[in-house]
Amino acid sequence: MSLEIKIDDRTAKVKLLKQEGNIIKVEVDDRIYDLDLIMVENGVYSILYNNISYNVELIEKKDHRHFNVNTLYNSYDVEIIDAETKYRMGRSKEEIEDIRKIFSPMPGKVVRIPYKVGDHVKAGDTVIIVSAMKMESEYKVKKDRVIKQILVKEGDTIDGNQTLIVVE
Amino acid sequence: MSLEIKIDDRTAKVKLLKQEGNIIKVEVDDRIYDLDLIMVENGVYSILYNNISYNVELIEKKDHRHFNVNTLYNSYDVEIIDAETKYRMGRSKEEIEDIRKIFSPMPGKVVRIPYKVGDHVKAGDTVIIVSAMKMESEYKVKKDRVIKQILVKEGDTIDGNQTLIVVE
């Protein structure tokens, strides 16, 4: 199985060529690695490559395709690019921008929603204010829009990356 | 569901009378407790009873009926007495003693097995020596016996509570 995986701004092709227990041969772009790789804790891998020891922690983010990966000194965002992702990426930028979903990257509590469904808002208008850990964040629209859907109400506790408001 | 549960040398009847979320009413022998009980980590329960805070850790032992239970200052062995356990307990002591299984409570390595199948051994004879963490333990028979089965060989790595030798 060959997979395209995105790490920060780089997209690489990764393929497992051989596996015998924890001894694996794997290709990353054009480079072939012979490794001793073992999962030592749930989501934590110990990798030995030419006797260099890497301790790599994987944390799943919103789904099983998105990870945060920690090495000793670094932290990366990693995304597995599968068919579904490609389909999404294939759609034109326009098309994506047409369906605008307002969300907060962090969980929190909805403080205020100044508009109601059907309202016309101008570029830069704040459409929702979310509070978490004593800090309030304002989420604005970047273009003139119309409020299409409001999925939460003031006082609601929300998850990170949950769609809050849909605009057109 | 009412269960008999053994803790150290005491056997108590426990029954859940009512549950609303983490607020439960439970009967232990003749005493009724109203508690706030919640699993905070896998196998770790926080219990509030009359505002007294108990942090109780459960660790499964050989099967899902046997636990080691830690409270702040204590450590208990707890066994759930279900139908199967009762059946086992119902059999006469003689019967159980007749099928003698030799096992080591700790994992380790078999150092020596001085007898072979069919050998007659005397009460007090060592039938197997197991080593773990620089310490050797000798396992003896308590009565005159015949070696019926030897399930491991010298040099084998064994698990705790695994049957090593069967005698008659």
Add this chain to the structure above:
Amino acid sequence: MIKKVLVANRGEIAIRIIRSCREMGILTVAVYSESDRTSMHVRNADEAWFIGPSPSSESYLNIEKIIDTAKRSGADAIHPGYGFLSENAKFSQRCSDEGIIFIGPSPFAISNMGDKITARKHMIAAGVPVVPGTTEAIKSEEEALETIRQIGLPVMIKASAGGGGKGMRLVKDEANILGSIRAARSEAQTAFGDDAVYIEKYIESPHHIEFQILADKHGNTIHLFERECSVQRRHQKVIEETPSTIMTPEVREEMGKHAVAAAKAVNYYGAGTIEFIVDDNLNYFFLEMNTRLQVEHPITERVVGVDLVKEQINIANGEKLKLKQEELSQFGHAIECRIYAEDPHQNFMPSPGKIKHITEPLGLGVRHDGYVYEGYEIPIYYDPMISKLIVWAKTRNEAIARMKRALYAYKITGIKTSIPFLAKIMECDDFIKGNYNTHFIENNQDFLLQRQPCGKRCQDMALIAAYIHYKNKLDNASHGANGDSEKNAWKEFGRKKAVSRF
């Protein structure tokens, strides 16, 4: 003698207080809000009492509820920790009225030090240097202009009831004076319900240095030396260390004496902190007094060798201080890093969420005061600080090396934290040289927010781990099995092979 303490707080400080109480044989009562049922302080205390909904104003700040809980639980004393009700004179008074020992200063000391203008007056009377400026809240804008002309620009306009950077304005140009005064008053009114402001000379490139003091109820007051707290972001401390790199023995002694005088000026008892603003020439001025335990108290505990919470309890018990000023000294160097649940690369946005995995840094010279555990969900209602990493070493250089080692080894997953940002501070030249003031983070922003370059090799390892993890999950899914148990199968399989391959 105190036998049972209600800890009117949560998070790491509640646990830290419970630990000292336990060592003293004192029972502890935790209080908790709705979202704190599974918090560690509830699990650690001897008792736990529910006090209300998640917002602090309805629970941890609810004086009636806390007093009521103290009475019902039979607690004979309340420790307020820091934040929440710790600097609330009314609360201290209520405790006293109800016959409950407040482990902290008198209402008089809290209220006199809580109002900046009143505090300034006390300091001037006690001969403690203060920043040149007004001693009264300004009454008119004309008066303000006149004062500013006398002091000379730049000046700071500050809310009298203020704190945390709210209601503060720096004025460098004459043209901005009036606008700034109006903005500060309006902000102060909103934040504190009081629009009184005062004016102070603005100290360029200031250091923030504070002195820990301890005072008993018998008139004995000592200081436990300084803490350097200049590494700040938006007026919030990020890293503290002791001793301060800019301090001399002479200035330390003099400042210590002034700190003691400051405390005595309000008949202070308990633990407290005198904050000074210090310029590059070691001119120092009283800034404010924090009439409670500080977040950064552990660095003092380490270099001086005391348990400040135990000292607080002993003082509250009416005991005399056993520590003598002349017997105290600083041994070695301690640094504290505050670990926040926040994303430094997204403008330090808070990052509450569920902790998936923690690897705590341990070993020689490392203290870790935290409260989160694996599976714990950090609530959205409270401060984003999740723990404090405190290191000690014989020298400052060794302490920095140790802190780096500890920060690299410290892994919390599931949420974003300030750990990488803190590690960059330890690698920053100005910090290493001890050559910094409160502008440090601003001045070094680009360096501090740089991501550690790692190169292709390291990225490749991350890619491979992600590939294997994903593939393994897919394989398991297609076998209809549950992810978790199959992941173990991979692991077990790997292990068994590992044993047989040689």
Add this chain to the structure above:
Amino acid sequence: MIKKVLVANRGEIAIRIIRSCREMGILTVAVYSESDRTSMHVRNADEAWFIGPSPSSESYLNIEKIIDTAKRSGADAIHPGYGFLSENAKFSQRCSDEGIIFIGPSPFAISNMGDKITARKHMIAAGVPVVPGTTEAIKSEEEALETIRQIGLPVMIKASAGGGGKGMRLVKDEANILGSIRAARSEAQTAFGDDAVYIEKYIESPHHIEFQILADKHGNTIHLFERECSVQRRHQKVIEETPSTIMTPEVREEMGKHAVAAAKAVNYYGAGTIEFIVDDNLNYFFLEMNTRLQVEHPITERVVGVDLVKEQINIANGEKLKLKQEELSQFGHAIECRIYAEDPHQNFMPSPGKIKHITEPLGLGVRHDGYVYEGYEIPIYYDPMISKLIVWAKTRNEAIARMKRALYAYKITGIKTSIPFLAKIMECDDFIKGNYNTHFIENNQDFLLQRQPCGKRCQDMALIAAYIHYKNKLDNASHGANGDSEKNAWKEFGRKKAVSRF
């Protein structure tokens, strides 16, 4: 200058060494046997090299393999830790022959101190008090009888090459002399391949007190005061503390000087420990020298304020000691508890197995040096020690209270540990009073093995938790779901209800 260190060890000491190397900017090379692929030292080091099958004799004790790995990895130095090859003169010699720096003493010092009879001779020559007895291996049984008549009963017969209690016999009655000599020789032959034994006066109710020394290659030797190690079980230390409760400043100074003289007698360099046997009247006698880092070195690090591993590396680098005897002092009190994977209630049988859950004790004054993690399976091949808990406090009483607090908070599940036994020691009157010698555990056995009484309430809570856990599992099983995810459902459900119930 050392740039890369091969750590020829495993477990907590390997990690402890890696930490100090990292703080010094030195790269580390871990070595591992088959069963250690997933061990923490492999994960923590910069490099990890496989060295052979699990039994130590084929891996961690395999000199050729380790030297070879050092060369192939480009390590310029080897740190042996304790145990394994740390006191092997041949290994030290091989390192030197191969141009690899051995972070430890010279082969001469190791071999001279390793043989008890030779060591005794050196000590007598250096004026260090030794236990009355033979200075030569006894040649005949007649000679032995004669010597014993001179010294007077009781006496100890000890294997010259011995250690760890093997080849030792206590003789109290004349009738047992010959039998004991024969038994000791035969045991010594089996254990060490050398049946040489010697005879020493037996000290009744002895204390075991040792002095830490440091010596550079330029003739500077200092001591870092004593460690009291009398809490022993079967000649194995269980708890150590410093300062010793029976020590006086005068005796400390005198013993310190003798410790330095003992080290100088073999031109010692590196870190080492002089063990003394001390009677109730503070008469002390040289027992042996450990020519390596001790398990219990952290308590000295804490009260003296040094990093002994860094000192070892600096000495190996040929640097002069920066520490001066006259500048050293002991501050406060430190206690170490060794945590073993063993079952105190089943005759201390080892308890290897898989770690299911760990809660590490933290906070003020607590250091925890360990190596196990959740999901780690402790191998059956090595020492059962899994970690060391070290506490510091200003006074001994406070240190005991802190250790109790830390032991109660310390939870390792999946295996049995000595933690409850250690907690009982902290509650034992003789220990609290500091009134103990090497017979302490024997004398207090009944108390120490008593289980903490808890009463019905506490039992009931355990029963209820077990009931809910079991029921929940059954319910999930009958819904055909996997245990883990459903357990979370219970939790989530509980939480949501908790929120809505108020």
